[in-house]
Amino acid sequence: MERATIKELSEAVICELKRLGYASGTIKLYQKLYQKLLRYADEKQIHQHSQGMCHRWLRDSFGIDPTLVIREMSNEHKYRRSSYLPIRVCQCLTEWQLHGCLPLKKQGKLAALELPRQFKEAYDSYAAYCSEAGYSERGTYTRLNRIKRMLLFFDQHGATSIQSITAGRISVFFRSQIELDSRTVATMLSASRMFFRHLYRNGFTQEDLSEKLPLVKANRKYRLPRIWKQEDVLSVLSSIDRGSPVGKRDYAIMILVTRYGLRSADVKSLRLSDLRWSENVIEFEQSKTRKLLRLPLLRDVGWALIDYLQNGRPHSEHLEIFLTCTVPIRPFGQNSCALNAILAKRVRQAGVRISREVPKGMHSLRHTLASKMLANNVELPVISSALGHVSSEATSVYLHTDIDQLRECALDPEEVLSNETT
Structure with a gap:
């Protein structure tokens, strides 16, 4: 099935904004940005929407890196509030094309990063397992965030598939987290252990990597609660x-x-x-x-x-x-x-x-x-x-x-x- 055109998607998004009761001034801002996007796409002779095309438009027209939230070391590239709306109009196109709805807020740094393609099937399988097991929505969200952070690390360090993840790579990842307190490390290990056990039981890996993870006791009494007057x-x-x-x-x-x-x-x-x-x-x-x-x-x-x-x-x-x-x-x-x-x-x-x-x-x-x-x-x-x-x-x-x-x-x-x- 052919992807919807940028013009069709942008018109659908504007209609949805009107249905949701957005202010007329806000809708006009969206319309202006979509007009700029359409002119850019026409110059490049692109008609179908894609996330890659939007990323190029953001970089070429606004100097925006859509995956950048903040870089504390460089004020020159600090995420600006004015960058939010151009990023959001692109997110709206993608979300409407995929799900027929609009994103309700800007994404955080981790959420904005795409999951490496080589890990997606295994990750989706584990996400489905969490849902079937009846885990709470909040618990599943934090658990999957920890897994995503780890998989992004593996991708950056050369892992080309789930099968190429080894005990050594896992050890390197957790050494990079060593400055976190014991409770955080323990919860990350627990989430990782469940993830790798699921992969082994469902044939994604030939070895049960959950057995390679160390045991770290979470010290609940390490830090006293700080209270208000x-x-x-x-x-x-x-x-x-x-x-x-x-x-x-x-x-x-x-x-x-x-x-x-x-x-x-x-x-x-x-x-x-x-x-x-x-x-x-x-x-x-x-x-x-x-x-x-x-x-x-x-x-x-x-x-x-x-x-x-x-x-x-x-x-x-x-x-x-x-x-x-x-x-x-x-x-x-x-x-x-x-x-x-x-x-x-x-x-x-x-x-x-x-x-x-x-x-x-x-x-x-x-x-x-x-x-x-x-x-x-x-x-x-x-x-x-x-x-x-x-x-x-x-x-x-x-x-x-x-x-x-x-x-x-x-x-x-x-x-x-x-x-x-x-």
Whole structure:
């Protein structure tokens, strides 16, 4: 079947942008860029769309490397915001040709890189296996990202096929990751072990390379959770302008995280049906553990949600509670950093100075809640239940953050010495 022409695809994309409710000014920008692309293609006597042709147009007309996100060592070639739209109009053509839909955001550095062709069949086979095994969407995404990073490394170092991957090449790859902490290395090894075991069992390799991987124990207690000061959390919450739809949404999101310690993925996937108003509870299946979590609907949380749902949430057929406030109206992507971006924005607006040692993502508020509960003498099993941990072992790390209680357990040196002399 012959590929669609650039003109046909660009017209289809413009129609879809109009259907999704994009602003007329934005649509005009797309139209201007497509006109430039069509003129370039006519000069080159090219009519059918291809990703390679788009890459040449971006380089020749704008000096843009579409796979480049940022090069910190060279400000001259730093990714510019103005580069985004030309790259996106090309992505829209490709996505519409392949899937009949539009990409919703710019790609990150890893996502923008194409998987080497010689590894694609094996990679797709493993991706299908993850789906059939029922792994969570978020878990599958991170697992496949680790595999893709490794395969790109093999391609750069001369591996021409899956069969040419050896224990030696794998060793070289993991030596290149040695500066990462033990938990990151352990998760990468775990993902790689499952990948190579799948390849062997399905005939992609003649040798089970999973047996060649070393065992590295993830040290959960290597780094203590860094937590926020309570007054900083309150300052950020109180600074949010709740008179606007965006403010109502952001406040409701942050109050959910600060009061319950919910994971970002669970906030993004929370549905209207999860709010059991008659029972005064929130009940949902956690994205990470697949366990049901049932929480009391606290008064301040309930009123924040009501205010957003009645006066801030855009009209939509989507079942998720929290939606974007710009077109196309949609739920937050499960793999996006949207909630972290919301928090960063609200911290800046509040003028709060957070210590450099404290992480600035939503997950740090989860750590803060756990430590606060511990300081208030809440027992570990209760904290585990509230945070949705599978066991209290995951929660025990917060014991190390309660300095006051640790002091109570400390021995008096003079008392120790006096006991030794008696």
